[in-house]
Amino acid sequence: xxxxxxxxxxxxxxxxxxxxxxxxxxxxxxxxxxxxxxxxxxxxxxxxxxxxxxxxxxxxxxxxxxxxxxxxxxxxxxxxxxxxxxxxxxxxxxxxxxxxxxxxxxxxxxxxxxxxxxxxxxxxxxxxxxxxxxxxxxxxxxxxxxxxxxxxxxxxxxxxxxxxxxxxxxxxxxxxxxxxxxxxxxxxxxxxxxxxxxxxxxxxxxxxxxxxxxxxxxxxxxxxxxxxxxxxxxxxxxxxxxxx
Amino acid sequence: xxxxxxxxxxxxxxxxxxxxxxxxxxxxxxxxxxxxxxxxxxxxxxxxxxxxxxxxxxxxxxxxxxxxxxxxxxxxxxxxxxxxxxxxxxxxxxxxxxxxxxxxxxxxxxxxxxxxxxxxxxxxxxxxxxxxxxxxxxxxxxxxxxxxxxxxxxxxxxxxxxxxxxxxxxxxxxxxxxxxxxxxxxxxxxxxxxxxxxxxxxxxxxxxxxxxxxxxxxxxxxxxxxxxxxxxxxxxxxxxxxxx
DNA sequence: GATAGCCATTGACATATATCAATAATATCT
DNA sequence: AGATATTATTGATATATGTCAATGGCTATC
Numbered sequence: 001x002x003x004x005x006x007x008x009x010x011x012x013x014x015x016x017x018x019x020x021x022x023x024x025x026x027x028x029x030x031x032x033x034x035x036x037x038x039x040x041x042x043x044x045x046x047x048x049x050x051x052x053x054x055x056x057x058x059x060x061x062x063x064x065x066x067x068x069x070x071x072x073x074x075x076x077x078x079x080x081x082x083x084x085x086x087x088x089x090x091x092x093x094x095x096x097x098x099x100x101x102x103x104x105x106x107x108x109x110x111x112x113x114x115x116x117x118x119x120x121x122x123x124x125x126x127x128x129x130x131x132x133x134x135x136x137x138x139x140x141x142x143x144x145x146x147x148x149x150x151x152x153x154x155x156x157x158x159x160x161x162x163x164x165x166x167x168x169x170x171x172x173x174x175x176x177x178x179x180x181x182x183x184x185x186x187x188x189x190x191x192x193x194x195x196x197x198x199x200x201x202x203x204x205x206x207x208x209x210x211x212x213x214x215x216x217x218x219x220x221x222x223x224x225x226x227x228x229x230x231x232x233x234x235x236x237x238x239x240x241x242x243x244x
Numbered sequence: 245x246x247x248x249x250x251x252x253x254x255x256x257x258x259x260x261x262x263x264x265x266x267x268x269x270x271x272x273x274x275x276x277x278x279x280x281x282x283x284x285x286x287x288x289x290x291x292x293x294x295x296x297x298x299x300x301x302x303x304x305x306x307x308x309x310x311x312x313x314x315x316x317x318x319x320x321x322x323x324x325x326x327x328x329x330x331x332x333x334x335x336x337x338x339x340x341x342x343x344x345x346x347x348x349x350x351x352x353x354x355x356x357x358x359x360x361x362x363x364x365x366x367x368x369x370x371x372x373x374x375x376x377x378x379x380x381x382x383x384x385x386x387x388x389x390x391x392x393x394x395x396x397x398x399x400x401x402x403x404x405x406x407x408x409x410x411x412x413x414x415x416x417x418x419x420x421x422x423x424x425x426x427x428x429x430x431x432x433x434x435x436x437x438x439x440x441x442x443x444x445x446x447x448x449x450x451x452x453x454x455x456x457x458x459x460x461x462x463x464x465x466x467x468x469x470x471x472x473x474x475x476x477x478x479x480x481x482x483x484x485x486x487x488x
Numbered sequence: 489g490a491t492a493g494c495c496a497t498t499g500a501c502a503t504a505t506a507t508c509a510a511t512a513a514t515a516t517c518t
Numbered sequence: 519a520g521a522t523a524t525t526a527t528t529g530a531t532a533t534a535t536g537t538c539a540a541t542g543g544c545t546a547t548c
Contacts, residue, residue, distance in 0.1 A: 082401055084409040085488050091404070103394035106387065112398050136387070139380035143350065146379075146390065150347035153397055154356050156404075157326055160335070163408050164447040165328035167504065195526060203408040205506055210527060226514090226526095244329050411534065439496060449536055454497060470496095 024049070029074050029097045033148065036140040044134065048127040054117035063114040067104045069125040072097065076121025077183070077192055081200060082113045090200040091156065093118070093183050093193070101149055105132070119192045163203040166244040171202040172212045173241035176222070180231055188223075188230040268293070273318050275341045277392065280384040288378065292371040298361035307358040311348045313369040316341060320365025321427070321436055325444060326357045334444040335400065337362070337427050337437070345393055349376070363436050407447040410488040415446040416456045417485035420466070424475055432467075432474040 024030060024046035025039055034042060051074070054060055060071060063083050073096050080100065081088040091113060094100055104110040105128045135142045162174045175198060180189055191198070199209035213229075216222040221237055223230040231237055268274060268290035269283055278286060295318070298304055304315060307327050317338050324344065325332040335357060338344055348354045349372045379386045406418045419442060424433050435442070443453035457473075460466040465481055467474040475481055 082405055084405040085486070087409050089404060089408050091401070103397040106391045106394040107398060112401050132387075135390075136383035139386075142379065142383075142386050143376075146393070147350045149390070149393055149397070150350040153347040153393070153400070154351060156397070156400055157335070157356050160333060160400075160404065160407075161326055161328040163404075164333050165331050206525090207507080207527080208505060214527080242329075450495090451497080451537085452535060458497080 031072055031097045031099050033099060033141070033144050036138065036144045037134065041134055041138065041141075044130060045126055048130040049124050051122060051124055053122045054120070056117055056120050058117050060115040060117060060121075060123065061111050063111050065111055067102055067109055067111045068128055070102075070105065070128055070131050071100045071115070072124045072126065073100070074122045074124055077118040078115050078121055078123075079118050079193070079197060080113050080115050088114075088200045089203060090197060091159065092152075093179075093201075095183060099148065101145070101152065103149070118197070166241075168202070168204050168208055168212055169215075170241050170244040171204065172198075172209060172216070173237050175201045176229065176231060176237065177241065179229075188228060191227045191229060273341050275316055275343050277343060277385070277388050280382060280388050281378065285378055285382065285385075288374060289370055292374040293368050295366060295368055297366045298364070300361055300364050302361050304359040304361060304365075304367065305355050307355050309355055311346055311353055311355045312372055314346075314349065314372055314375050315344045315359070316368045316370065317344070318366045318368055321362040322359050322365055322367075323362050323437070323441060324357050324359050332358075332444045333447060334441060335403065336396075337422075337445075339427060343392065345389070345396065347393070362441070410485075412446070412448050412452055412456055413459075414485050414488040415448065416442075416453060416460070417481050419445045420473065420475060420481065421485065423473075432472060435471045435473060 024034070024042045034045070037045070052060075054076070060078060061067070073094050075096050078094045078100070079090050080092045080094060081090045094115075100115060102111055102113070104112050135145055162171055166174070178201070179191065179193075180187055184190070193201075195210055195213075196206045198213075199206040202209060213222070213224055216237075217224045221231070221233045221240075223232055268278070268286045274286075278289070281289070296304075298320070304322060305311070317340050319340050322338045322344070323334050324336045324338060325334045338359075344359060346355055346357070348356050379389055403418075406415055410418070422445070423435065423437075424431055428434070437445075439454055439457075440450045442457075443450040446453060457466070457468055460481075461468045465475070465477045465484075467476055
């Protein structure tokens with residue numbers, strides 16, 4: 001909660017510096033969802049957004065708070081997490097340029113998960129009302145939106161199965177593939193997330209995550225040096241993922 | 245939302261009195277999402293649907309198969325489940341009159357979970373293309389659709405937390421409240437689902453589910469007689485749900 | 489009414505996983 | 519550079535949970 005307050009005051013300080021420094025029409029880091037919008041519509045978005053920057057660790061928005069904006073990450077890396085009973089569950093990492101399309105906007109105007117910057121990040125915050133209006137007016141944009149929300153749901157189902165039906169080794173394997181294939185997009189990759197975050201992705205304790213990382217290292221499936229991980233034997237790791 | 249709940253439970257009691265209608269316009273068991281459609285649009289739906297009936301236990305559609313329809317349950321009870329590695333995970337029960345809005349329709353035209361009839365059931369299958377076209381044409385209908393999909397996502401998040409962060413007792417408590425409050429809508433309720441299904445909702449083995457049911461019975465939190473369950477001490481059960 | 493077959497129940501046991509505690513390694517700040 | 523906080527690692531231990539096997543009850547079928 002303290003972090004959130006800090007985050008808010010921080011972005012208020014920086015806001016004027018970033019606000020409307022670019023515009024959406026010429027923005028070269030705009031989300032692909034905007035391909036469905038024409039120039040007039042982009043200009044509408046442009047007039048109803050502002051940019052914010054976050055330091056690593058800062059909370060972007062907090063589960064339970066009002067959700068008057070959609071947030072688009074323009075640089076850095078963010079984690080989305082549900083705050084449960086004592087523990088957190090990370091339901092996804094978000095990298096540029098991607099929208100965070102929380103389901104609360106169409107239901108109760110509340111965030112149903114929290115978001116925090118993992119690395120130093122910048123984001124565009126677009127007024128949800130403006131966004132909703134464009135969804136009403138432009139069917140292509142609406143379909144694109146629904147497609148993204150659907151993709152998110154499908155991703156969630158996969159995580160569901162991983163977390164509820166696999167044992168720890170399989171879950172860590174899944175997390176490593178997710179990081180390598182979908183987030184850092186390289187094979188020797190340097191994790192900017194902490195061990196605790198890795199554990200929160202895999203639904204286990206930090207200690208268990210570390211132990212399994214070490215086991216994989218001892219079996220030459222991985223090389224692990226601090227935060228740098230190299231998947232040496234992807235085939236075997238895949239097998240571990242599949243056998244649970 | 246309240247109205248929706250009331251409408252559904254009212255319908256459940258009176259279900260036997262309903263006879264299936266010949267067209268969507270006069271159908272008195274149509275989904276409330278159709279309130280957003282005018283007569284002409286309803287007629288379009290009417291011409292692109294067909295009714296099916298399922299015996300208890302029959303599979304309605306199978307994960308991985310093409311998904312050319314949206315399915316609306318008009319009587320009975322259905323379970324939605326992800327087929328994992330050996331086990332199934334039930335991600336929700338569906339009762340009349342509710343649509344099953346699978347996310348695959350907008351992504352890869354595949355079902356991402358399976359559905360099966362728990363009780364003898366009937367359903368309307370509406371052509372997905374027709375549905376999508378109406379979403380393009382009618383913004384109110386589109387918003388209603390997005391709202392339902394969002395609600396589903398929020399429900400999934402809750403189950404996510406329950407399954408990954410609570411121990412078995414808390415998970416069974418959650419499942420029992422779900423059944424009593426949202427599915428059977430009464431307190432002494434008769435489960436038409438099996439013990440295995442209860443276990444698949446709670447993400448545990450059948451034996452564990454049975455054992456915990458028995459513990460709750462021994463502690464006078466529940467009375468359990470075959471498939472009839474009475475929550476005697478909801479306050480204590482709630483506490484068990486919250487403390488995990 | 490007997491038989492088969494499925495579902496529910498119970499107990500004993502193995503093990504996956506969390507928790508606690510101690511230490512090592514990094515990062516952060518002055 | 520030194521001090522302090524934060525994060526990572528390791529080991530020992532407790533326990534939550536799954537698996538296996540045996541039994542009982544119910545239902546359906548002929």
